[in-house]
Amino acid sequence: MDLLNTLVDKGLRRELPSREEALAVLATSDDDLLDVVAAAGKVRRHWFGRRVKLNYLVNLKSGLCPEDCSYCSQRLGSTTGILKYTWLKPDDASKAAAAGLAGGAKRVCLVASGRGPTDRDVDRVAGTIKAIKEQNEGVEVCACLGLLSDGQAERLREAGADAYNHNLNTSEGTYGEITTTHTYADRVDTVTKAHAAGLSACSGLIAGMGESDEDLVDVVYALRELDPDSVPVNFLIPVEGTPLAKEWNLTPQRCLRILAMVRFVCPDVEVRIAGGREVHLRTMQPLALHLANSIFLGDYLTTEGQAGKADLEMIADAGFEVEGTGQVTLPEHRANAGGGGCGSTAETACGSHEGAGCGSHEGAGVCGSAPAASTPAASTPPVGEPRTDLVAVRRRGAGTDLAPNA
Numbered sequence: 127m128d129l130l131n132t133l134v135d136k137g138l139r140r141e142l143p144s145r146e147e148a149l150a151v152l153a154t155s156d157d158d159l160l161d162v163v164a165a166a167g168k169v170r171r172h173w174f175g176r177r178v179k180l181n182y183l184v185n186l187k188s189g190l191c192p193e194d195c196s197y198c199s200q201r202l203g204s205t206t207g208i209l210k211y212t213w214l215k216p217d218d219a220s221k222a223a224a225a226g227l228a229g230g231a232k233r234v235c236l237v238a239s240g241r242g243p244t245d246r247d248v249d250r251v252a253g254t255i256k257a258i259k260e261q262n263e264g265v266e267v268c269a270c271l272g273l274l275s276d277g278q279a280e281r282l283r284e285a286g287a288d289a290y291n292h293n294l295n296t297s298e299g300t301y302g303e304i305t306t307t308h309t310y311a312d313r314v315d316t317v318t319k320a321h322a323a324g325l326s327a328c329s330g331l332i333a334g335m336g337e338s339d340e341d342l343v344d345v346v347y348a349l350r351e352l353d354p355d356s357v358p359v360n361f362l363i364p365v366e367g368t369p370l371a372k373e374w375n376l377t378p379q380r381c382l383r384i385l386a387m388v389r390f391v392c393p394d395v396e397v398r399i400a401g402g403r404e405v406h407l408r409t410m411q412p413l414a415l416h417l418a419n420s421i422f423l424g425d426y427l428t429t430e431g432q433a434g435k436a437d438l439e440m441i442a443d444a445g446f447e448v449e450g451t452g453q454v455t456l457p458e459h460r461a462n463a464g465g466g467g468c469g470s471t472a473e474t475a476c477g478s479h480e481g482a483g484c485g486s487h488e489g490a491g492v493c494g495s496a497p498a499a500s501t502p503a504a505s506t507p508p509v510g511e512p513r514t515d516l517v518a519v520r521r522r523g524a525g526t527d528l529a530p531n532a
């Protein structure tokens with residue numbers, strides 16, 4: 127297919143595809159899906175080989191948020207039965223992080239619900255970062271605390287943070303339909319602040335919120351413009367108790383096309399499959415490793431992921447390898463650019479508390495009693511019906527007395 131050959135050539139040169147080309151990837155048919163994955167896979171292997179970076183989420187503060195992000199189970203008015211707790215003590219957070227690191231993670235993402243941190247909160251998180259770094263040599267720490275005020279990014283950098291996550295989530299044109307208590311411009315401002323302070327910027331999106339293909343292309347192009355080093359791609363977990371609970375409109379094939387489009391537009395950036403991986407890709411997860419070079423290990427912020435052991439087995443079975451602490455994630459031109467910066471000449475991180483990872487505090491949102499997300503359903507309910515068989519609220523790990531899933 128000429129389109130795919132063109133996109134591979136551009137990806138290897140870090141050249142921005144046209145909007146028409148990006149839209150065409152999203153419009154490919156299921157018959158062409160393996161060709162799309164193979165083409166984007168060439169770009170992924172060129173910049174990242176067969177390495178998979180593992181990230182581990184620690185939810186420092188869960189629920190009780192005054193913001194109204196529609197996708198988030200921690201939002202104001204959410205009736206989802208998630209864990210609710212205030213700041214974890216540094217030692218407890220460090221213990222939670224250690225479990226993820228022992229499971230193979232090289233980056234810990236410290237996430238807190240809320241509009242943004244106070245200066246006292248930043249001091250608190252600085253203590254946690256120091257505790258984690260003292261106890262775990264070589265660990266990367268990413269903070270995801272919401273909107274930053276002047277000077278806070280610098281203070282986090284001084285405390286040892288390597289990265290800051292704040293997702294754009296969706297296009298500027300639709301942002302106001304998703305959240306009313308802050309703006310798209312607020313989010314851009316925080317990513318810019320993190321970048322300017324020398325933190326590696328992490329900013330991504332949430333797909334599946336009812337957006338159009340044009341919206342998806344808009345947000346991915348906006349991300350390339352912001353030049354983050356990592357782009358988490360969340361697939362909406364429609365959590366019972368949130369306004370988007372009925373938005374079950376993603377298929378595994380659609381998710382793969384979205385990841386391929388992100389890879390073509392941000393070829394040399396750490397593309398991370400974030401919240402919704404197990405729920406929406408299901409048995410197609412191994413194919414997605416040909417597109418993304420990074421995942422979260424174990425559980426998400428408020429929902430359960432598949433067992434960490436299953437993640438490791440999937441990576442090995444698919445012919446990939448877990449990236450070690452001695453290996454540099456980013457391509458040389460980007461790694462040498464210093465903190466922040468996808469470094470690419472071109473235009474082009476948890477940010478939106480939701481999703482799964484940083485920046486998307488919830489990501490992991492979700493419904494009440496359901497079995498663990500590790501067991502794909504044998505049959506698929508009609509589109510629009512709740513998939514309570516696929517989503518389980520997190521009841522273990524940080525904020526509980528139970529061992530984490532890592």
Ligand code: SF4
Binds near residue numbers: 192198479
């Ligand atoms: S995404 Fe973050 S800011 Fe928005 S409601 Fe959830 S915790 Fe609050």
